[in-house]
Amino acid sequence: MRIAITGGAGFIGSNFVSFICKKYRQAQILNIDKMTYAANPLTLQILNKFPNHNFIKMDICDGKSIEGLLDGCEIIVHFAAETHVDRSLENAENFLMTDVLGTFRILEAIRKTKSVRRYIHISTDEVYGSIQSGSFLEESNLNPTNPYSASKAAADLLVLSYFRSYNIPAVIIRATNNFGPFQHPEKFIPLSITNALENKKIPLYGDGLQVREWIFVHDTCRVIEILFDKGEPGQVYNVSSHQERTNIDVLKRILKLLGKKEELITHVPDRPSHDRRYSIVSEKIEKLGFKTDYSFEKGLDETILWYKKNQQWWKHIKNSPEFQRYYKAKYPYL
Template sequence: MRILVTGGCGFIGSNFVRLILSERPDWEVVNLDKLTYAGRLENLQDMADNPRYRFIHGDICDPQAVAEAMRGCQFAVNFAAETHVDRSLLGASHFIDTDVKGVLVLLEEARRVGLARFIQISTDEVYGSIEQGSFTEESVLNPRNPYAASKAGGDRMAYAYWATYGVPVIITRASNNYGPYQYPEKLIPLFVTNALRDEPLPLYGDGRNVRDWLFVEDHCRALLFLLEHGQPGEVYNIAGGNERENIEVTRAVLRLLGKPESLIRFVADRPGHDRRYSLDASKLHRLGWQPQVPFEVGLERTVRWYVDNRWWWEPIKDHDGEFRRYYELQYGARLA
């Protein structure tokens, strides 16, 4: 079996590549990654010499690169995406290019070569915000920020290729991921790394926005499960079952690090900040998958990883000019 993983040098993609190489000894992995700011070769440096692993530097918007990468593959999982809401508020064009046009290029090649299975990684954000209850796979899509809208476009493009051409597509919509190798712009890795340096933790609004947290290893195992047991043409919600207010998560991070809550800085909220996300994942549960990592266990493991792997994140925060520009643009005025 040969599987194409796009965006395999990113956070979730690299964890998925590592899982496949570890638990499917007869599978080969081809990793196509553009190596944008969040896609880093360091994420898979321990896999670089594995004879069952091949890295291709390329863009999913490039049909030639996609054709080379997909050659001989039976499966494909598309992690490649621009993923950060805050960045989409600063400029959405890259999100449309990768999250919609790139998906189209992948689907065209999957159709041409007769791929056996194609998983499109979507997100719970395509549903929008929900005050009570939980979204099911049949809920209306109502994305409320440019990132969510771009992911909804790729999500529906994938379904269209199933409905129109019979490409064996499975669409997954997962809740907020956390874990090792997550670029330090998202809430948990940003707050962990800031707290380790006694820097302020910029918490949007009143801190009471609710997210459901899914440990990245659980997400990857769900995707592997769906590759082998999911039904083409179906959408599956993947939830951790760990709804927490952002202020709760922030305080938990500080407790684990032994840092004071005085590091919390409530800052001006971002535009269109969805209040609550919540997924009903009973469809996937009935198929036979359940998350295994409780939030408290996963958060402790995650915090410990960042404590033990300063070599990984300190160069980003100290020497990556792109990260510094983004951080100043997003938080400079808010923290002033």
């Protein structure tokens, strides 16, 4: 069997590649990634130790090459995307290119080959926008509030249109915030852990009372595998952990676990149109047998341990000129 994974050098993708390489030893795993700033070459060094891992450096927007590569694959899991909301607010073009056009290229490739029996499209709860109380269902209206979530919503609608028009075997997952090993230190939890380890100030948007549901990345990998066989084409599955935390509570817990003082917390101006709370119902996936293995606390313990042990991995990113430029421009006062 051949399984293609796009964006497998990024955060969730790389966790999923190692999960699948270990579980499907007989399968050939194709990892297709452009290696943008979000991918760390040190991640590939680790993945390359799996004998069934095959890395292909490629832009998913390159339609002809993608068609050639996906022909013969049975399962495709599509993670590749531009993913950082803050960067989308600075310049949305790459988001439209990769998240929308790139998804279109993949859908076209699937339409043309007969080999694909399951296409799993990785989306986000951010497509629903913010909700003050209660939770969104899969049928709820899409109401994205920033260019990242708008590009993801556009891709979701395109996927559903390809199911209806061409009957491609697509399922969509809309997951809540993931955390765990191999996440880029521009994101909230890894930035907080690594800044704390370096005794640096930690930026916190606004009052820090934004609410997110956090799911440990291992649980997301398990959901995706369940959908290989049990997912019904044309369906959307919300994936939640039901573990809501405010950003400030998450940050205080990280500092406590690392034995650092709360004085490191530095309130910075809030992000424009910052969604206050995300929340989704995920009964549909739970009916297929999914239950989280990890509590937020257990996942955070493992994540912190990983960042402590793998300083070379994240320092490779944080010391890069790209990251330094990005960080200085974003937080000139830190």
